Amino acid sequence: MADVPVPARAARAGRASAAGDTWVIARRGLRHMQRQPEALVDATIQPIMFVLLFAFVFGGAIGVPGGGSYKEFLMGGIFAQTLVFGAFGVAIALANDRRNGAIDRFHSLPIARGSVLGGHAVASLIKSLLPIVLMSITGLIIGWRVHTSAAQVAAAYGLMVAFSFAMVWVGVLLGSVVATPEAVQGVGFVVIFPLTFIATTFVPARSLPEPLRTVAEWNPVSTMSDSLRHLFGNPGGAIHHGGPWPQQHPIGYTVIWIAAIVLLCAPLAVRWYKRSIAG
Amino acid sequence: MTETNAIEARGLVKRYGEKTALDRFDLDVPRGSVCALLGPNGAGKTTAVRLLTTLTRPDAGTARVAGCDIHDDPVGVRRGIGLAAQDATVDELLTGHENLTMIGELHHLGRASARARADVLLEQFSLADTGRKLVRDYSGGMRRRLDLAATLVAAPDLLFLDEPTTGLDPRARSELWTVLDGLVASGATILLTTQYLEEADHLADEIVVIDHGRAIARGDARSLKRQIGGDQLHIVCAHAGDLPAVAEILERVCRAAPAVDRQERSLTVPTDGGPGAVAAVAGELADRAIAVEDLGLRQPTLDDVFLTLTGLPAQDGAQPAHDEIPSEVA
Numbered sequence: 001m002a003d004v005p006v007p008a009r010a011a012r013a014g015r016a017s018a019a020g021d022t023w024v025i026a027r028r029g030l031r032h033m034q035r036q037p038e039a040l041v042d043a044t045i046q047p048i049m050f051v052l053l054f055a056f057v058f059g060g061a062i063g064v065p066g067g068g069s070y071k072e073f074l075m076g077g078i079f080a081q082t083l084v085f086g087a088f089g090v091a092i093a094l095a096n097d098r099r100n101g102a103i104d105r106f107h108s109l110p111i112a113r114g115s116v117l118g119g120h121a122v123a124s125l126i127k128s129l130l131p132i133v134l135m136s137i138t139g140l141i142i143g144w145r146v147h148t149s150a151a152q153v154a155a156a157y158g159l160m161v162a163f164s165f166a167m168v169w170v171g172v173l174l175g176s177v178v179a180t181p182e183a184v185q186g187v188g189f190v191v192i193f194p195l196t197f198i199a200t201t202f203v204p205a206r207s208l209p210e211p212l213r214t215v216a217e218w219n220p221v222s223t224m225s226d227s228l229r230h231l232f233g234n235p236g237g238a239i240h241h242g243g244p245w246p247q248q249h250p251i252g253y254t255v256i257w258i259a260a261i262v263l264l265c266a267p268l269a270v271r272w273y274k275r276s277i278a279g
Numbered sequence: 280m281t282e283t284n285a286i287e288a289r290g291l292v293k294r295y296g297e298k299t300a301l302d303r304f305d306l307d308v309p310r311g312s313v314c315a316l317l318g319p320n321g322a323g324k325t326t327a328v329r330l331l332t333t334l335t336r337p338d339a340g341t342a343r344v345a346g347c348d349i350h351d352d353p354v355g356v357r358r359g360i361g362l363a364a365q366d367a368t369v370d371e372l373l374t375g376h377e378n379l380t381m382i383g384e385l386h387h388l389g390r391a392s393a394r395a396r397a398d399v400l401l402e403q404f405s406l407a408d409t410g411r412k413l414v415r416d417y418s419g420g421m422r423r424r425l426d427l428a429a430t431l432v433a434a435p436d437l438l439f440l441d442e443p444t445t446g447l448d449p450r451a452r453s454e455l456w457t458v459l460d461g462l463v464a465s466g467a468t469i470l471l472t473t474q475y476l477e478e479a480d481h482l483a484d485e486i487v488v489i490d491h492g493r494a495i496a497r498g499d500a501r502s503l504k505r506q507i508g509g510d511q512l513h514i515v516c517a518h519a520g521d522l523p524a525v526a527e528i529l530e531r532v533c534r535a536a537p538a539v540d541r542q543e544r545s546l547t548v549p550t551d552g553g554p555g556a557v558a559a560v561a562g563e564l565a566d567r568a569i570a571v572e573d574l575g576l577r578q579p580t581l582d583d584v585f586l587t588l589t590g591l592p593a594q595d596g597a598q599p600a601h602d603e604i605p606s607e608v609a
Contacts, residue, residue, distance in 0.1 A: 017387075020384075020387070021385060024381060024384045024385055025385075028370065028373065028381060031372065031373060031377070032372045035372045035413065036372065100366070100368065100371075101364050101365075101366050101368030102368055102370060104334055104362075104364050104368060105362070105364065105368040105382075105429075106385070107333075107334055108332050108333070108334060108357055108360070108362040108364075109357055109382065109385045109386060110354045110355075110357040110358040110385075110386065110387070111385050277334075
């Protein structure tokens with residue numbers, strides 16, 4: 001061990017490629033998920049349990065607007081909630097990386113600009129789509145069905161990918177503004193967790209008391225849930241005429257939110273991220 | 280790279296809010312040499328490393344590192360350096376082999392050569408047996424060795440090692456020194472930071488003593504020690520009442536005023552008299568029947584260096600350590 005020759009420098013050939021570097025860092029994020037039992041449970045068992053618990057525990061108690069199966073009503077909401085929770089993953093991963101020095105190590109390497117955030121974004125997009133697949137399968141097994149054309153179903157899944165992409169940037173912003181992984185958990189529990197419940201995620205808006213009902217009607221988590229119900233032809237997906245604008249145009253309202261989050265959050269998130277690592 | 284200096288820094292300044300972490304800092308490190316930045320926690324060592332490795336931008340000043348300018352070509356700098364940060368920043372949830380392969384891929388060696396390079400380095404750093412295990416199961420010494428291996432993946436011209444042995448037990452430290460000796464012998468240029476004079480002495484050609492963000496002394500270990508008079512004669516009295524008498528003896532024998540610590544009942548004075556000085560002092564103490572608990576020679580510590588250079592003991596926390604800097608101020 002005393003003799004450690006410094007190798008010839010011939011190997012130093014390649015050039016930085018944003019896509020290549022991003023993928024190397026994304027692959028690391030996916031390996032992390034595989035090797036952290038908690039993260040793996042969050043991504044696999046938890047979504048399946050949520051579908052089963054809500055379907056069988058609340059199924060008999062909650063009336064679905066216009067009648068129909070609560071299991072079918074549930075799926076749109078639980079997809080939306082799971083995608084929102086995806087923001088935690090990327091926020092915690094970033095906060096961890098900053099704490100343990102991984103960010104510094106990456107930035108001391110000749111990597112392409114943006115590949116650290118890009119890698120986190122790609123990894124968390126993949127991580128949040130895995131539960132969607134598992135929940136779809138679980139749903140199909142317990143009796144969830146789609147009643148619309150293939151194009152509409154494809155649109156529903158496309159909307160989920162877009163929504164997930166927006167949530168990644170919420171997560172990057174959260175992970176850059178908040179100092180520690182513990183603080184991320186705190187903010188998530190106090191702000192984001194209630195946001196997914198004061199919505200039409202699990203219950204119809206008209207069953208909520210004011211002012212919660214108004215919050216739910218304007219909550220993008222509600223319109224995301226309702227858009228999916230509409231595109232899948234599930235109960236609760238009928239367009240309300242006469243309600244507030246978001247209720248009449250759930251898909252349009254959701255797409256506006258997605259665009260707004262990406263256009264506002266992404267640049268802001270990149271700025272805060274740069275600030276958080278510049279010290 | 281044709282320049283003779285691997286690092287040339289001029290007038291680097293970095294402020295965090297009110298605090299000046301680094302103040303008009305100059306540094307020349309010739310290629311193939313080892314330079315140690317020596318100072319207490321918060322002296323500005325890590326800040327200097329962060330500026331030179333392009334992790335942080337200076338508020339003023341310039342530097343050429345590995346032949347590239349830190350302002351104009353930070354990616355060029357990163358291509359030519361390896362950095363082992365203060366806490367071994369290897370990835371706990373990857374294996375040793377995956378860590379090194381990932382770094383190689385981010386240096387754009389290509390997947391196959393990155394994997395081959397990882398094998399070679401694991402072998403060289405005695406990690407071949409554990410290379411396929413997750414790093415979270417590694418000991419502190421193994422992490423540091425892996426961290427060091429990670430800095431060598433792209434065969435850099437210049438290594439930055441920020442407190443490479445802090446937190447290691449004595450055995451792991453001496454193992455790491457052996458590794459570093461090998462690197463030095465192979466002609467690597469190294470900038471390391473340390474809180475231990477002994478470590479700087481052992482590894483470095485030149486030592487730069489930093490305090491409050493300023494370089495307060497430079498030179499090789501011998502010239503620094505000469506400034507503080509080589510060895511230290513250290514006495515602990517049995518009775519505090521004897522301190523003035525013992526101080527008088529020490530001043531006469533060593534021809535220098537001793538530093539007196541009343542709380543510890545101890546006296547310390549620089550001497551170049553070696554065992555002869557100890558014998559002379561011991562003889563006088565015996566003649567006057569003064570009881571002591573301890574009497575002996577010791578190597579100067581970082582505290583002694585600071586005491587001599589600044590007239591003040593080395594103080595921790597004079598500047599915030601890097602991880603205490605709130606993100607807002609950057």
